[in-house]
Amino acid sequence: MTGTHRESTGLIFDLQRFSLHDGHGIRTLVFMKGCPLACAWCSNPESQKTRPEIMYYREKCLDCGACLEACPHRELLEAAFPRTPEACAGCGRCVQVCYAEARHLVGRSVSVGELLAVILSDRVFYEQSGGGVTVGGGEPTLQAAFVSELLARCRREGLHTALETCGFASWRNLALVLKNVDQLLFDLKHMDPERHRELTGVDNARILENARRAAGRVGEMVVRFPLIPGCNTEASNLHSLGRFVSGQLPGVRRVDLLPYHSTGESKSVRLFRDYPLAGRPPLEREEAEQARDILVSYGLEVNIG
Template identity: 40%
Template structure:
């Protein structure tokens, strides 16, 4: 069985307990305007252009009309790109590369096997992330199943915006779900992500495995006390909740979006101020929910 991934990250400390190997899958059904992994939105491999590495040699111009030199600078007209990636083969500086590759489950498991000694010592394991792993549900389920069979702690990072049937298939081999709830109001959720939250809320209520619920704090979208309090009130009633985590927005995805030609996503949003973070922590804490901020427990 094959899937499309961007990378397998090793020794991560931000994607679940302990040291973890994280498999990043391509493809996501949401279109969050603040996305910090824009390279995982598309389900297909994409051309990645790092202008800082480009010497302007012009070797790629002879292979594809998408490449142009304008006032001495290399430009890519994405409308003409057919994703043949022949240009990448000619680029000796690494300015051009392919983001995304097809791999088999067997290949993924061989890569993960190298990290097994570190899982037990740190309480870590494997996390399947994205993108949205539910968009490649069979591939994801098989990785989780094999991890479970090998007694490797298996976690899923997900937006939960898919059917109950897909959810049940994924959690069958899962030890932990880390799910995002971007907004409690469905219309505002749709405005920010392209999807309503009805299915997300339903799936959260039905979960039977341990859950870490997270909300990315995005200025102008959900950074008000009322919204965070309502999400925390919802979270504290969930049967399998371990804790609720606030994650402050960062602009690290903007550079990647620019290199992918996604200009509409390359403009950074403002980051939450310390004062904003403080009053959001206060609003969530008042509900009694176990609370974390950016990986650190908030002591009441």
């Protein structure tokens, strides 16, 4: 045994610097790959699988066949093309040889130190704006040890830390990560368990229980709720949400409403996945305002957008 500390590695699908979303001030956003939910409206379907995967841009493809030559599963890729076969291990060889840039590899393994170096390079912007780092996804608690270590090291550097979660996690994993979180952005999707299952693939009992347990454990907790027309904007659901947040989440007073947008649709095409809400129009402004008014009637501070 050498006693050398081996750094955790995590799988991310994106890293955004200079963001003005998902927390206070200017932030670096780390997007972890892998999610236990499969929301019908998911705007980042490339976040869902827990392994790297290929996005294919049909309009750029020259049908040159270079990707087939490079792939260790050549016969399978040839049979599935332009889809990617299930056996794909995400090695990225097909991406390297595709000069048309028709294939993008989504998902890369990074160490805590590597991420921290990028995050710290923007320290001056966090200090001037009251910003920091936000870890979201995907679902960060699926990689709890990695995320916990990353957030702990950010904290040690004096950075403000935020976590975005769908709440579908073991309490053990969520509690581990929360130790190093200043602001918790907790997503709720629907208050009815059966409807929640239809829309996301899982029921909401564990999510609501985790929300209750998390409230009061972090400096600041904000509930976030996507407004998806035809899915969760009915008044009865919004009243249930208002009762839950105001009555069962001590210290939580703010709800951010996130109006539906359809960016997940074109991404789903590139992943050869179904998009259940294909063609659905965006949310009407009045519908968002009605939702806000219902939640305000429970004494909550509500932001749209």
